[in-house]
Amino acid sequence: MTSKDLKLIFSDGSGIIQPILLGLILVFVFSLSTPIGEEVSAQAAASIFWLATSFALILVFNTLYSIEETNQARTGLLLSPMPLQHVWISKAFTGLILLLLAQLFFFPAIIVFLGQENVADWWALLGVILLVDWGLVAVGSLLGAVSQGHASRDSLLSVVIFPLLIPLLLAGIRMGAHLLGGADDESLSSWAGIAFSFGAVFTGAAIILFPFVYNEY
Amino acid sequence: MTDHSMTAKIIPALAITGAAGLVIAQYFIWVYAPVEATMGILQKIFYFHLPLAWWGLISFFIVFCASLVFLITKKPVMDRLAQTAAEMGLLYSGLALITGSLWARAAWNTWWTWDPRLSTTLVMWFIYAGYLALRQSIDNPQKMRAVCAVLGVVAFLNVPLVFLSARMWRSIHPAVFGSGGGGLEPEMMTTLLVCIFAWGILTIGILLYRVRQLDIKDRIKSLFVY
Numbered sequence: 469m470t471s472k473d474l475k476l477i478f479s480d481g482s483g484i485i486q487p488i489l490l491g492l493i494l495v496f497v498f499s500l501s502t503p504i505g506e507e508v509s510a511q512a513a514a515s516i517f518w519l520a521t522s523f524a525l526i527l528v529f530n531t532l533y534s535i536e537e538t539n540q541a542r543t544g545l546l547l548s549p550m551p552l553q554h555v556w557i558s559k560a561f562t563g564l565i566l567l568l569l570a571q572l573f574f575f576p577a578i579i580v581f582l583g584q585e586n587v588a589d590w591w592a593l594l595g596v597i598l599l600v601d602w603g604l605v606a607v608g609s610l611l612g613a614v615s616q617g618h619a620s621r622d623s624l625l626s627v628v629i630f631p632l633l634i635p636l637l638l639a640g641i642r643m644g645a646h647l648l649g650g651a652d653d654e655s656l657s658s659w660a661g662i663a664f665s666f667g668a669v670f671t672g673a674a675i676i677l678f679p680f681v682y683n684e685y
Numbered sequence: 686m687t688d689h690s691m692t693a694k695i696i697p698a699l700a701i702t703g704a705a706g707l708v709i710a711q712y713f714i715w716v717y718a719p720v721e722a723t724m725g726i727l728q729k730i731f732y733f734h735l736p737l738a739w740w741g742l743i744s745f746f747i748v749f750c751a752s753l754v755f756l757i758t759k760k761p762v763m764d765r766l767a768q769t770a771a772e773m774g775l776l777y778s779g780l781a782l783i784t785g786s787l788w789a790r791a792a793w794n795t796w797w798t799w800d801p802r803l804s805t806t807l808v809m810w811f812i813y814a815g816y817l818a819l820r821q822s823i824d825n826p827q828k829m830r831a832v833c834a835v836l837g838v839v840a841f842l843n844v845p846l847v848f849l850s851a852r853m854w855r856s857i858h859p860a861v862f863g864s865g866g867g868g869l870e871p872e873m874m875t876t877l878l879v880c881i882f883a884w885g886i887l888t889i890g891i892l893l894y895r896v897r898q899l900d901i902k903d904r905i906k907s908l909f910v911y
Contacts, residue, residue: 607839610835610839611836611839614819614832614836624818624819624822627814627815627818627819628815628816628818628819628836630811631808631811631812631815632812632839632840632843634808634847634850635843635846635847635849635850635851636846638850638851638853638854639850642853642854655853658853659850659853662846662849662850662853665846666846669842669843669846670839670842673838673839673842677756677835677838677839680756680831680832680834680835681831681832681835683831685825685827685828685831
């Protein structure tokens, strides 16, 4: 399924170009909020990075779940001899790949437009991004199917998902600010614990609850 | 379908008891409880703020429980209870946020501050506003019920994480029911308990009334399905 989804998305490119463009525009627009000559704080830069990622998440999962809307392909998936949780896992994995790809563009934009060049530890930063992305795709893949077939699915999904993501985004912002050279944060491991707990709770919840969301009614 | 003969008897009793309780609570608030030394008469808003905040959060917990039971049993009454509790929780937590903001302006000289309880309540308000928006957006009633039940469950699973993360960010909110009573005078504590009880009775009455109303609405709607 992941291979099929990636082929379909990269066949016309629109499914990935839109989230990347939206994120880049967000970073650029926020860079205008700082007067010329003043530096953007590491915390503000991390906030903008995760905000761009959140918007990308909405677009990515809307695209991923809209793939099966045509030709009753969703019914085909429901009839296939596999647990429905496999659909959630494969969509989450595809979403993770696409989100990381989008972040590959967002991060240089943060460096260029927001002047964040003092990355303390690249490997730790990658670890933080993967940890937070895990929680993001767990929720995105669970609730992405909610708006399937809905005319205003982007706005509907944003209203439902964004408030749920707040603890994860706070963790991402604090850890990101620390690694972008912001003030020392002694509670870094606690924030990592919040992000890990979020990923674990929503992965567990999704495995149990996804069939209720995706089933035919 | 719910047992209308039973709820029809209970609802008026709860409504009358709740209304009488709120009238009695006014005596406790304005006559029995002393005026707070530093904040003066404005402190009285606390007797509305705290019961609303508590019953708002309890309503959100009812959404979680009813959603869970709905996913297991598929009983429509549980879906109606979840919807009703979400509506009540949204109303109560919204009023708690407004009264809290008025309080904060007088006590801390700010309308809003980043505090675990404030932030958690606001985040919950957003989540359940999204929950009610979702209910309006899905045409298929079976799908709507299942999807909203899932959201009702995951929304409440998120609460401890929201609270912890908001507390780690920073906090200045007072602990009312902390160790040693949080510094409240005994008369104030009694008044607070009377208010919580009165609001609780009224809340249960409104919950049952709204569940019954939704049940009747569904029955009327089903009369016109061909």
